[in-house]
Amino acid sequence: MTPTSDRRLIWGTALTQFIGWGTLFIPFSLVLQPMEADLGWSRWELTGALTVGLLTSGILGIPVGRWVDRRGGRAPLTYGALLGAAALAAWAAVDSLWVFYLIWIVMGCAHATALWIPAMAVVVALARQPTKAIAGITFITGFTGTVFIPVVAALVEGLGWRGALLALAALQLLPAVIAWAQFRGVPPPTPPTAIAKGDALRLAMRRPAFWGLALCFAAHVFIGVGLGSHLVPLLREHGLPETSVLLIVALHGPTQVAARAMLYFAGNRASMRLVGMFSAPLLVVALLWLAVAPPTFVWLLPFVACWAVADGLMTIVRAAGTAEILGRDGYGAITGALTLIGVLPRTAAPFVLALAWEAAGGYGPVPWLLAAVAALGAAAFVLAARDRGPAPA
Template structure:
């Protein structure tokens, strides 16, 4: 069978990103309880590792993006994947909390090198149709949690948490091999960040960049905040436990369905149009969450709006940046946009917890999220109009 270059690129990146996000991110919550039981560390001490990784990953995004612009992303993705595999193996042997935190600081570097930013830079520079290729990738990666959460739980049950980490480390070797085997050695537009007078300082002052940064920061706060608090928030509404889990579980299928529709539309839509839809659905979904009675039908509507918006924004953060800001210095620019989301991503769970404590419940939280979503929508609309 002869594959087109875009199909080969799509499958390589999609498989690599699914494994990478699955092993380096999605399974993390599964290890808290067994590590607490064996090592006696608190849940806060364990979760501090992931927070540290998010901070390091955000700070490393710009230099990683600059390297990808100059040299291409093939080797960066490979070495990042293998660094992640090595750190998973070391995590399996750790007995020291300080060493555990040091490993997760290193994991932040691995995430910056192996996950979304460099992978999308490769697609934008190498694909004939980047928008369609990115949409196809996100369709496949939408199943990451569906695959890796039960897989991780089964590995922990069968091998213990240390053995499970060694198995995940072995899996994480695969993305590096795929990158070296299937990705182009010299992307056709590599090194654009150093040609044509590109200046990061000038790029980040553009109104369109500032609008996208504000939009992505708001979206990051909402996404991470809901990821940490959606289940207790819905429980507080008095829903049966089965309904709570159903509303949360619908997020993945609704995301994937939205991406499938977008993939089928192909070139008939623009990323500006997709972004407008996503950013307007987000505040609508948050308002439904704020106003809805404890009724499953209304909360499924919230889940539908938020999942479609979240699923589409994943694509906008990759293909939309290229459409609005251009491809020159793409890796560097997307790295700078990632930096803008570091503080919202790390602050959201703690800030929402503080609001819950201060208000005696989650009542104000959906209104806060709706307000941020409206600001994000306005920022995107301004960015989309900029030329």
């Protein structure tokens, strides 16, 4: 690989992920209410399909990761993108609830094969500077919501939810073309003996670092999904004006992108251990500030700044830090296992926080609960960062 091919890898991977997340994940929340009105299904019935899709994706993480470790990423990234396009087209025609659930099982397969795990496994295997490459990719994909939320909303408004999904299905064909062309002529990897025997994941799971990372990343995804689903009503309950609420939420994206940009320019000079030991406690600080700050826009700015920086950096630590701490051998299977462990926290977070809200009669204890989860995740990352050797045979 050369620096030029690293740039090609960054741009090719970033485009497949930018479009893939924009078409396969973001539309769900934007077509939810139109589907309710059109089909008469309840919100619980609809969101249950999303949960099934997330569970399917998590379960497939390990076998897909092993495939990439042994045979490369061209097939899963290409055919996964095509599968996603087919699922979107089927979704546009759905009129039966049980079929909708089947479609989301297929969509979960597309998520597992076309999105984050195989893409990052390819980058870690091929890039000369994987940390810089991952930072560059996440910098670009950080704008996915900024671009696709208004685009999908406009498509739903102009074409209806079925027409919007058909348009997105056509767009989702582009990542398949990019992935097929990007890895044309690239030979599959020659896996080390441990990978060939399927031992890389087993050896990694013997190390305290694996379980430290698993707990840290599970805490991170619980907080991210929980805040994503409850931050707006939490701020409204505090009595902030609507413009302040929306601006605080909107500041998260640009701030995390700026943090990723700084890490990109730092390149391989940045140790992922040190970045994680900075960003994981910073998330604790952010949530404690949310718990005690007066409910005014100015006083909540430090919260959103610390939260966004920590969130932006931890996304990179999740990908590049796993390679730095656990090694590149068997990276796909290892990250698949880490993702599988995080599936339950990811799917449970909105419900757990809703139960806390209902039990307390308000959002008062929620920031404290999230801060405790963040503190547990930070301690777990310290455990992982201090483990510098493989498990004994």
